[in-house]
């Protein structure tokens with residue numbers, strides 16, 4: 001695969017503090033790469049470098065073959081950024097926000113109106129075009145941010161913790177939207193603190209530690225301890241805290257259970273133990289909407305007969 005975004009031996013510092021210490025990373029067209037790492041490991045700085053809003057101390061950054069140092073305007077046309085705190089104005093409507101960003105890219109008149117309408121439709125917000133962004137839910141606001149980043153049709157999309165403020169259902173919908181953009185051929189780099197998101201939405205995960213790439217590969221290979229089986233399921237109803245605690249204790253000999261919002265994650269050392277643990281979860285009366293094993297064949301309907309032998 002040819003790289004759409006290429007960071008080569010990039011270093012960046014704030015004063016004396018080195019934030020990125022010689023990073024080489026490619027993202028191909030039609031690929032989603034998740035950037036993870038502890039606080040302060042250089043994720044946001046890497047995105048700022050990739051977005052062309054920060055100049056590296058050394059190394060090169062190219063987007064679709066355009067060198068950011070040689071042609072900053074040409075480079076900017078190739079990348080769209082959704083910053084960590086969003087970029088939209090609460091007092092403006094969704095359409096006014098997009099028009100504002102369009103003008104920054106030199107668009108105007110009929111072409112601007114066309115792009116704004118298309119941008120809103122692309123993220124499913126045509127109906128809310130004239131609502132002030134401050135009145136929208138976090139998930140809808142994030143979709144306006146996404147439409148703003150895509151207004152100039154960049155082939156490369158960069159997102160800094162795009163799901164941090166979203167509830168689990170909005171997060172799933174947002175990640176599904178990223179997958180669609182990936183399937184349309186976009187190269188996508190996003191940062192996250194949630195490893196389950198990398199398994200669900202990313203083709204590769206890049207792990208940063210102190211500004212260096214410490215691991216890079218398929219999420220299952222990089223993040224899952226060898227030989228460990230993982231399964232995700234969506235719950236139709238939240239699990240009461242006391243039940244979650246009791247279940248976690250009961251499952252401990254077989255599997256580890258994690259519940260985040262309406263998402264449940266089970267991991268075990270063998271497929272058999274994973275199946276037994278899932279059977280216990282179902283026997284407990286937990287209503288699952290669907291389950292998915294990242295290494296497996298994808299989403300299937302939840303049903304005890306299918307998995308418990």
Ligand SMILES: Nc1ncnc2c1ncn2[C@@H]1O[C@H](COP(=O)(O)OP(=O)(O)OP(=O)(O)O)[C@@H](O)[C@H]1O
Nearest residue numbers: 014017018019037038039040041042043044045046
């Ligand atoms: N504006 C700044 N001025 C000085 N130092 C900074 C600045 N921004 C970041 N740093 C430092 O650079 C390093 C990398 O920070 P960065 O924000 O890129 O990490 P991060 O992995 O995104 O962290 P987080 O997960 O907390 O968002 C850290 O040591 C941080 O303290």
